[in-house]
Each structure stands twice: as C-alpha cells, then as structure tokens.
Amino acid sequence: MxxxxxxxxxxxxxxxxxxxxxxxxxxxxxxxxxxxxxxxxxxxxxxxxxxxxxxxxxxxxxxxxxxxxxxxxxxxxxxxxxxxxxxxxxxxxxxxxxxxxxxxxxxxxxxxxxxxxxxxxxxxxxxxxxxxxxxxxxxxxxxxxVGANEDEEKATSAPMPAAELRGDTKLLNGLRNAIKDASDENGWAALGGVGSILNKRMPDFDSRNYGYAKLSGLIHGIGLFDIEERQHGNAKHVYVKLRAKGK
CATH class of the missing domain: 3.40.50.1010 (5'-nuclease)
Incomplete structure (x- = not known):
C-alpha cells in the first residue's frame, strides 16, 4: 500500500x-x-x-x-x-x-x-x-x-493487559499469520513487513487501539513472540518470531 x-x-x-x-x-x-x-x-x-x-x-x-x-x-x-x-x-x-x-x-x-x-x-x-x-x-x-488537552480520552489510552490481548483471537491470528508470511527460512520477520501485511489484511489495525503507540510495544505486551534488534548500517531494525511452544 x-x-x-x-x-x-x-x-x-x-x-x-x-x-x-x-x-x-x-x-x-x-x-x-x-x-x-x-x-x-x-x-x-x-x-x-x-x-x-x-x-x-x-x-x-x-x-x-x-x-x-x-x-x-x-x-x-x-x-x-x-x-x-x-x-x-x-x-x-x-x-x-x-x-x-x-x-x-x-x-x-x-x-x-x-x-x-x-x-x-x-x-x-x-x-x-x-x-x-x-x-x-x-x-x-x-x-x-483526541488531543491530550481535551477533557476526553487521551490519544493513547492505558495499555491493555497481556491476558486481555491474548484473549483476542482475531488479533493473535492476524499477527501469527502476518509473521509467518513475512518470515525468512529461520522464522524471523522484519517488523516493518509484518505491519505492512497487517494493514493490508485488516484496514482498521492500529496498535493504538490497544493502548500501544507502536507495533513493537504491542507485541512486547502480548508476550507470546520472540523479539530482537539487529544493526543494519547506522539503523536498528526489529525482528519478530513465533515463540516455540513451551517457552
């Protein structure tokens, strides 16, 4: 897109x-x-x-x-x-x-x-x-x-707890499928690629809907995926992977 x-x-x-x-x-x-x-x-x-x-x-x-x-x-x-x-x-x-x-x-x-x-x-x-x-x-x-200066809900609400996130079947299935489709032969997927796939498949996907400013924060909050940062030149890139069962 x-x-x-x-x-x-x-x-x-x-x-x-x-x-x-x-x-x-x-x-x-x-x-x-x-x-x-x-x-x-x-x-x-x-x-x-x-x-x-x-x-x-x-x-x-x-x-x-x-x-x-x-x-x-x-x-x-x-x-x-x-x-x-x-x-x-x-x-x-x-x-x-x-x-x-x-x-x-x-x-x-x-x-x-x-x-x-x-x-x-x-x-x-x-x-x-x-x-x-x-x-x-x-x-x-x-x-x-909604701006923080308004007498309404803040632009980013409090993060949803892990238990509630893990109970959201649509969210978890969407993340898992996006990671699988964006992953390399070792199962690691660049976070940017995962986000792009999610936006194409779920037009209303937005980590802010769950209280997280960024997708990386949402994935951390769920706690069911492995995450690592890799240095590429002068920039750091985030990669995610489906966590093996039992870990």
Missing amino acids: ANDVTDKLAVLIDADNARPAIVDGLLAEVAKYGTAHVKRIYGDWTGPNLNGWKSALLDHSIQPIQQFAYTSGKNATDSAMIIDAMDLLYSERFDGFCIVSSDSDFTRLASRIREAGLIVYGFGETKTPKPFVSACDKFIYTEVL
Whole structure:
C-alpha cells in the first residue's frame, strides 16, 4: 500500500459525524500519509449544532461547505460530499482521499475511489459499520486522535493487559499469520513487513487501539513472540518470531 508523504490528498469531513476534538490529531495523522491539498467540511452551518467546529476551521484553514437540510430525516450532507469527491476524483489531481465520517453511506464512495487506483484513508469512531471500514485501504479510529488537552480520552489510552490481548483471537491470528508470511527460512520477520501485511489484511489495525503507540510495544505486551534488534548500517531494525511452544 502506498504511503508516500508527498502524496496529494483531499480531506473531506462529514461534520454531522465527526467531533471538533479530533481535528488536531486528525490533521497530524493525515500528514503521515501525504499533504492535504484540499480540506473541506460539510454540514448545515446555519444551525447551532456545528458551532464547536467554527474555531477549528479558522485555525486549520478548513473550508466549510454549506449544505441545507432540505427535508427532515434526510442527510443532504452525504450527497454533497459524495458529489464533491467525484468531481475531485475526475480532476486527476490527487493521489488519495481522507474520508472522515462514521457513516456507512460512504462505503460505495470509498470503493469507487479505490477502483480508480487511488488510496483511501478512512477516519471514524469505533461504532463505524464494518463495510465502510473494509472499503478503505486503512481506517483509523478517531478515539485515538483526541488531543491530550481535551477533557476526553487521551490519544493513547492505558495499555491493555497481556491476558486481555491474548484473549483476542482475531488479533493473535492476524499477527501469527502476518509473521509467518513475512518470515525468512529461520522464522524471523522484519517488523516493518509484518505491519505492512497487517494493514493490508485488516484496514482498521492500529496498535493504538490497544493502548500501544507502536507495533513493537504491542507485541512486547502480548508476550507470546520472540523479539530482537539487529544493526543494519547506522539503523536498528526489529525482528519478530513465533515463540516455540513451551517457552
């Protein structure tokens, strides 16, 4: 999966399904993947429910797009955001899109952008429906992006205990399979290769979801894998291996 910080990205935010508290962490996360050449946020700015976003827009040069709620119970914001996304896609000026919403209505949009050969980063709360998560190349849960200066959960919560991690069958199977597939003839796998495989197979995989800032910390926390550092030139690289039973 492409991960070039020179990539030109379009950031589209559904204000009805995202909180202002994430904005600092969101844009910092986007900067890991590329440069936000377009930053737009969609909603009905005539109502009071989006007041919390207004100062954030000025501070971060995010362009508000007005979309009136024409009919009660219908989300016109989604349609406006999808139309804009397709216009930007057809302009052929971007390498990828960041779709910020917890709404499953953007599932087809994410799939369509990927069909065109562009990368899609999704951002939403843990309640986001699985089809939208799976439609993205990578999905980041916004709970891990909340700034430490907010009266909410920290960007990285307390690490989950080993017993709880070991009880997560999906996590353990994903790690084991990724290590096996990235390993050499001696069973050792470069941690970077393991992370790349995990991200391709599990778009929402993120060590921060388990309270660890990095994948190496998560693997250490589980305590079921052998880990070693190797010096390559001036850099140290981490390798992991499935631990033999009984150790």
